Amino acid sequence: MKENKIVIGIPNGSGLIPHETVSALLQLRKTCPTMFQTVVRQRTDKARNYIIKMALESGATHVLFVDDDNPPPVDTIEKFLEDDKDIVCSPIPTRNPNKHGFHDLCIFKAAEVKEGAGKGMKMYENINKIDSTKGHLQKVDGCGMGCTMVKREVLEKLWKKYEGQPFEYGDTTYTTDPKKLNVQRRTMSEDMEFIERATEEGFEVWCDTRVRAPHIGSPRIFQFNDSYIE
Numbered sequence: 001m002k003e004n005k006i007v008i009g010i011p012n013g014s015g016l017i018p019h020e021t022v023s024a025l026l027q028l029r030k031t032c033p034t035m036f037q038t039v040v041r042q043r044t045d046k047a048r049n050y051i052i053k054m055a056l057e058s059g060a061t062h063v064l065f066v067d068d069d070n071p072p073p074v075d076t077i078e079k080f081l082e083d084d085k086d087i088v089c090s091p092i093p094t095r096n097p098n099k100h101g102f103h104d105l106c107i108f109k110a111a112e113v114k115e116g117a118g119k120g121m122k123m124y125e126n127i128n129k130i131d132s133t134k135g136h137l138q139k140v141d142g143c144g145m146g147c148t149m150v151k152r153e154v155l156e157k158l159w160k161k162y163e164g165q166p167f168e169y170g171d172t173t174y175t176t177d178p179k180k181l182n183v184q185r186r187t188m189s190e191d192m193e194f195i196e197r198a199t200e201e202g203f204e205v206w207c208d209t210r211v212r213a214p215h216i217g218s219p220r221i222f223q224f225n226d227s228y229i230e
Contacts, residue, residue, distance in 0.1 A: 003032060003061075004032040005033045005062075006033070006060060006063070006064055007055040007060045007062070008025065008028075008034060008036045008066055009037050009064070009065050009066070010036075010038040010039075010066050011047030011051070011067070012040045012041075012047070012068050013040070013041060014041075015041055017038075017068045020216060021070070021071040023071070025072070027074050028072055029074055029075060031077055032077075035060070039051060044190055045165070048145065048190065049164060049166065051063060052159055053164065060152060061151070061152050062152065063149070063150050064147075064148070065145040065146075065147070065148045066213075067146040069095070069215060069217075070092055070146035070213045070214065070216070071213065072211070076090070076213070079208055079210055080208065085137075086153070086154050086203040086204050087143070087149070087150050087203060088137075088149050088205075088207070088208055089147065089149075089206070090147035090148070090211040090212060090213040091207050092146045092147060093106070093214075093215050093223065094126065095215050098128075103215075104126035104128045105127050105228065106144035107126070107127045107140045107142065107143045108140060108141050108192070109127055109140065113184055118184020118185075122196065124192060128228065129228060129230050130207075130209055132230060136208060137206055137209075138206065139204060139205065139206050142195045142199075143191075144189070145194075154198050157203075161201075166194055166197060167191070167193065167194045168193055169187075169189065170186070170192075171186075172186045172187075172188075173186075212224045
């Protein structure tokens, strides 16, 4: 059996990492050979693509993406490896509350547009409640990359198909007549564009509710807790 080898990858636009995240990375239990790669002062999609390139060239079996404002819990690596999924994430609360003052989660469910010029296009909505009767490991349609582990097989396939740019920002407009008002437009973050590309190739996305990475806000930290459990 091949030994796991992990790259922890952090895109870091500012060049600064909060002390909470630095502390979490130092305390993180490394249960297998683990490398660290940060890319500073680059657009997030380019940074993530470089992290993938380095991971593939180094023979890594997984990439653990960590955003600089999502310090991972100490047991993140061992729990994600135990899950053994193509893509597995933490249910991180959004930094900003919704219109009801509640923080949704950075995990998503998909629905297809059924009418109009955007018919057939996928749209994504945040999940804000998790059914505890389904266990701690639950399949989702999408997630952010704040604390997410991706297997090498996923990275290899998307790297080849998208010519070294599996992470890209998406902007799709569906219409048969630009003068009509039923134009349907969808903009996508680089991480959700990656996730959609992965699921289109048959890979699955799962959320492990045991791995509860927080979201560093100003001045508060938003933490997934049992209020999200039904």
